[in-house]
Amino acid sequence: MMRTLGWTVATLLFLSGPLVIAGDFAKEDWPQWRGPNRDGKIAVFDAPETWPASLIKKWEVVVGAGDATPALVEGRLYLHTRQGDEEVILCLDAESGQQIWATKYPSPPVTGPASRHPGPRSSPAVADGKVVTLGVAGIVSCVDATSGKLLWQNKDFKGTPRFFTAMSPIVVDGHAILQLGGPDSGTIVAFALATGEIRWKWEGEAPSYASPVLLTIGDEKQIVTFTEQSLVGLSAREGKLFWRVPFPASGRNYNAATPIVDGQTIYFAGAGRGSRAIRVEKSGDEYVVRELWTNPDVAPQFNSPILKDGKLFGLSQRGNFYCLDAQTGKTLWLDDNPYTAFGALLDAGPVMLAMTERAGLIVFPPSGDGLHPVGKYEVSSAPVYATPVVAGKRFYIKDSESLSLWTLP
Numbered sequence: 001m002m003r004t005l006g007w008t009v010a011t012l013l014f015l016s017g018p019l020v021i022a023g024d025f026a027k028e029d030w031p032q033w034r035g036p037n038r039d040g041k042i043a044v045f046d047a048p049e050t051w052p053a054s055l056i057k058k059w060e061v062v063v064g065a066g067d068a069t070p071a072l073v074e075g076r077l078y079l080h081t082r083q084g085d086e087e088v089i090l091c092l093d094a095e096s097g098q099q100i101w102a103t104k105y106p107s108p109p110v111t112g113p114a115s116r117h118p119g120p121r122s123s124p125a126v127a128d129g130k131v132v133t134l135g136v137a138g139i140v141s142c143v144d145a146t147s148g149k150l151l152w153q154n155k156d157f158k159g160t161p162r163f164f165t166a167m168s169p170i171v172v173d174g175h176a177i178l179q180l181g182g183p184d185s186g187t188i189v190a191f192a193l194a195t196g197e198i199r200w201k202w203e204g205e206a207p208s209y210a211s212p213v214l215l216t217i218g219d220e221k222q223i224v225t226f227t228e229q230s231l232v233g234l235s236a237r238e239g240k241l242f243w244r245v246p247f248p249a250s251g252r253n254y255n256a257a258t259p260i261v262d263g264q265t266i267y268f269a270g271a272g273r274g275s276r277a278i279r280v281e282k283s284g285d286e287y288v289v290r291e292l293w294t295n296p297d298v299a300p301q302f303n304s305p306i307l308k309d310g311k312l313f314g315l316s317q318r319g320n321f322y323c324l325d326a327q328t329g330k331t332l333w334l335d336d337n338p339y340t341a342f343g344a345l346l347d348a349g350p351v352m353l354a355m356t357e358r359a360g361l362i363v364f365p366p367s368g369d370g371l372h373p374v375g376k377y378e379v380s381s382a383p384v385y386a387t388p389v390v391a392g393k394r395f396y397i398k399d400s401e402s403l404s405l406w407t408l409p
Contacts, residue, residue, distance in 0.1 A: 030072040030389045033123040033168035034258060038213050040306045041347040046393045051363055051375035052409050055395065059097040060404035064088055066119025067385035068133075068168075069344075070398055073126045073145070076100065077389075077396065079403065080133045082107070082119035087135045089124070089143055094396075097405060101148035108137040114163045117385070117400075121164070123211075127171040130193055136164040138180050142196060152196030157181050157189065161228075166209035166256065170223070172236045175199055177223055179207040186227060188212075190239060200239035205229050208255035209302070215261045217282055224266060226255035231268055233280060233287065242287045243280060247273065253317075258304040260312075265292065267326065271301035271317035275324060293329035298322050303343045306352065308366045313352055315343040321354070321364075321371045335371040344387035355388050361395070379406050 028036075028044035035041060064081030071078040072094060079090040087107040091100040110118045122134035126145060133141045140154040159182025169178045175190040186206040190199045205227035212225035214236070221236035228249060233242045249255050253272040260267040269275040274296035278289050298316055305314030311332065312324040319338035324331055342357040347366070351374065354362040363375035379397045386398035393408040 028391050029074065029126075030070075030391065031126040032071060032170065033069060033125070033211050034304065034387070038170070038211070038258070039260065039347075040304065040345060040387075042349070042353075042390050044392055045348045045390055046408065047348060047350050048408055055361075055377050055379065055406040056409060057379075058405040058407055060402050061092070061097045061099075062401055063090055063092075063398075063403050064119060065117075065401055066121070066398070067117055067400070068120045068398070069123040069387040070389055070396060070403065071124045071126045071131070072389050072391060072396065076145070077403070078124045078126055078131050078145070079398070080120040080122065080124050080135075082136075085109070087120060087133075087139070089131060089133055089141065089148065091145070091148060092403070094405075097403070103141075103143050103148040103150055105139070105141065105150075105153070107135050107139060110136050110164055121166045121385075123168040123387075125169045125171050125176065127176075128174070128193060132169045132171065132176045132178075132193070134165055134167065134169055134178055136160070138165055140169075140176075140178060140180070140191065140196075142176065142191075142193065152191075154191065154196060157185070157187060159183070159185050161207055161209060163209070165207075167207065167225075168211040170212050170214065172214060172221060172223070175236070177212060177236070179212070179225060179227075181207060183228070188223070188225065188234060188239065190236075202234055202239040202241060204232070204241065208249075210256050210304075211258045213259055213261050215264070215266065215280065217264060217280065217287070220282075222280075224259055224261060226259070226268070228255060231255075231259065231266070243289050245278060245289055247276075249273075253301070256302045257300050257314075260305065260307050262307055262326075267305070267307060267312060269299040269305065269314070271299055273299065275299045275305075275312070275329065277326070277329060295324060295329040295331060298324060298331050298334060301341050303341070303345065306345045306347050308347050308352070311366065311368055313345055313366065315339070315341060315345070315354070317341055323368060325368075332368045333370045337371075342385060346388065346390060348390065353388065353390065355384055355386075355397070357383050357385065361388065361397075377406075380404065 157180035301317035
């Protein structure tokens with residue numbers, strides 16, 4: 001039983017402007033969870049015509065325990081890890097891996113079955129010269145991106161989900177928005193990025209392990225996020241609940257996959273409940289939700305799918321790669337070779353990149369007729385639960401203790 005529970009905890013951890021350095025650091029930052037638009041799409045990637053037999057390892061540094069995806073902004077890498085009894089916000093030079101600054105604070109330990117993963121799982125968000133982090137015990141911090149100076153911190157929201165925090169903050173119009181608290185005190189909170197002042201709160205349901213995304217209809221920005229029981233849309237300006245779709249999790253199923261927003265269409269999924277698509281529309285002063293399709297057979301447990309060329313790519317709860325037709329929900333293919341239920345997918349233009357827990361980095365074309373890998377690479381000797389950060393020809397890989405840089409030849 002404990003082994004099964006341990007694997008369950010591990011799955012929860014897959015849940016993170018221009019650059020100033022020459023060469024590969026030319027056009028693309030990765031400032032938050034799932035990239036600039038929180039959709040897993042890499043804007044600048046130099047895909048080779050033929051994939052090499054191996055990647056080149058440039059450097060590796062021990063940074064501390066954690067499964068949070070780094071942020072890459074203006075030639076600097078920002079990480080959130082644990083070292084001993086403290087959580088650490090780190091800034092490294094993206095070219096050399098050398099530390100620029102570190103900010104530390106005491107943090108309660110991870111206990112129970114989640115203790116195999118003692119470090120932060122939430123990816124930093126970088127905006128307006130500031131870095132916002134969420135610790136495993138619910139400590140919210142904001143530091144200056146240049147110096148690492150602590151600007152503000154909030155420890156007031158007590159409790160965490162059963163396996164501790166995993167959602168990654170989003171910054172919208174000067175507000176850092178996070179989902180805090182535990183089963184009896186779930187709260188979505190908007191902090192003023194500059195001061196830490198609470199601008200609004202929505203207290204409705206317990207937090208999940210997924211991360212919020214942004215939906216815009218007309219001139220109204222909405223925060224779309226999972227709770228333990230629902231998918232909700234809140235006003236980004238004042239926290240008002242606009243709409244709610246019941247999506248309760250039960251047993252060993254969890255709401256952990258980040259939703260996908262495409263215009264007014266939202267794709268979402270959860271193990272044991274399948275994949276769904278809805279459209280949010282405004283009717284008078286209210287918002288209404290129209291069901292587009294449901295596929296009860298295929299869904300991820302903890303990784304977040306990618307929308308690419310009218311198709312949805314993901315890893316099923318049993319660890320099989322899959323592809324759905326995004327217009328109809330029809331399963332186009334389900335690979336019969338199980339890899340892992342723990343994975344991270346990225347859209348790299350002509351190819352998809354899939355980082356698996358132990359099977360390495362897998363490269364395959366975004367085909368509607370099956371999985372056809374064109375490259376497989378061992379990029380870590382330790383398990384990987386973070387999403388790679390990819391820029392130009394560079395792959396930054398955060399494993400359980402270290403960060404490494406790999407490049408294409």
